[in-house]
Amino acid sequence: MTATKKAAPKAAVKATETVEAAVAAGKETVETVVKASTEAATNGVEKAVAVSQEQVAAAVKAGSDAFKxxxxxxxxxKENVDAMVQANALFVKGVQDLNQQIFAIAQATLEENAAVTKKVFGCTNVQDAVAIQNDMVKANYEKAVSESRKITDLTVKLAEDASAPITKRVNLTVEKFTKELAA
Structure with a gap:
């Protein structure tokens, strides 16, 4: 029985050594796996950070470009609105000037017709009244043609002046889009 008692401790020692060796190997394997996992995780995090930084930089650049x-x-x-405001201001001023011109013509015509009417009432015979009236009609016709030209010229100038700011903006817009399409 003593031989069995001696054999048991040897077997236990051998089993213990085997278990210890297995534990050591397992520990080493775990340490290797942990080390490899840590390195992989670290590399992954570093790559993720680098990619994130690149993406953030790209987003900031894109945001800056978009904001620009x-x-x-x-x-x-704003420049288009300013051009419209300027065109409207020129139009209003031009219409005021045109209305003043038309009013001045109407007032002068009224005064001339009143003076001719006084002459007609002062006539002693029909022939003089008809002659004065014929002269008045001829003068009014010539004046109407002359003043119509002035009004037409003022109207054309008004249209050109009032449309100039808008025409300028349209030309700039066409030029800008043409350049962008060509690029």
Missing amino acids: NYEDVIAFG
Whole structure:
């Protein structure tokens, strides 16, 4: 029985050594796996950070470009509104000038006709009245043609002046889009 008692401790020692060796191997395997996992995780995190930084940089750049384009659109729209305001101001001023001119013509014609009417009432015979009236009709016709030319010239100038700011903006817009399409 003593031989069995001696054999048991040897077997236990051998089993213990085997278990310890297995534990050591397992520990080493776990350490290797942990180390490899840590390195892989670290590399993954570093790559993720690098990619994130690149994406953030790209987003910031794109955002800056978009904001710049947005500012350009706002500025362009503001310039268009300014051109419309300027065109309307020129139109209103031109219409006022045109109305003043028409009023002045009407007032002068009324005064001339009143003076001719006084002459007609002062006539002693029909022939003089008809002659004065014929002269008045001829003068009024010539004046109407002359003043019509002036009014037409003023109207054309008004249209040109009032449309100039808008024409300028349209030309700039066409030029801008043509350049962008060509690029």
